[in-house]
Amino acid sequence: MDEIKKDTSTENKETEEISYEGSAIEDKPRDVVENLQNELSQQKEKYLRLYAEFENYKRMIQKEREELVNYANEKLIKDLLPIIDNFELAIKHAGSDLNSDWLESMKKGVENTLKEFLRILEKYGVKQIETVGQVFNPEVHHAVSTVETEDIEDNIIVEELRKGYLYKNKLLREPLVAVSKKAKPSEEGGSSSHPSGVQNDRIEKED
Known part of the structure; x- marks a missing residue:
């Protein structure tokens, strides 16, 4: 009888060991699959990051x-x-009152050369920047002086000292300009004693 019980106990123990081993075998593939899935997910994220960086690099180039x-x-x-x-x-200093036909012809030749020069530059995308009468824009214009006036509001360009140019919508050179400054009334209620005086107040913008 004791031998039968012993055999039964041994069989139960062997059955438990087989069941445990079977469970371990089932768990092991599950762990492997999860690890592979995690690794695949990490590699996918790395690939997407590299792909995005490469696309940004291509766009930059x-x-x-x-x-x-x-x-x-x-x-x-x-x-x-x-x-x-x-x-x-040269055209400006030549003036309009020339003493000879030769000088007049020379002036016209320079004017025609300048027009042709500007026409060719415009063909390649170069344009002169409008200034006089425009509102001063520190992003485009470079003010080198202010002019006190009673007739014009503040920050209006009243004189162009050097032309500026755009090249395909890019600022190639800033125009140098003089900007209006409203004259302050005097203590008697009149206008300033120097309504058209020029002041060399530089705007904070460098070439």
Whole structure:
């Protein structure tokens, strides 16, 4: 009888061991699958980050390439602007009362050369910036002086001292301008004693 009980106990123990081993075998593949899924998820996130970084890099390179093509002539055009300034100064100082037909012909030749020069530059995207009569914009204009006046409101450009240019909507050179400043009334209620005086108050903007 004792032997039968012993055999039964042994069988139960073996059954429990087999059941435990079977459970362990079932749990082990589940852990492996979970680990693989976690690793796959991590690799997917890493791939998406790298892909996003690569796309941003491609867009940056494309933008730089487009800017390089669009503004390839910027330095050359900027170097030509002083020549235009000299043409304009020559025409300005020549005046309208010339003593000879030769000088008049020379002036017209310079004017025609300047017009043709500006036409070609405009063909490549260069435009002069409008100034006189416009509201002063510190992002575009460079004020070198103020002019007190009774007839014009504050911050209106009243004189252009040097022309400015845009190159394909990019500021190539700021125009130098004089800006209006409303004259303050005197103590007697009249206007300032220097209604049209020019003051060299520089605006905080450098070339």
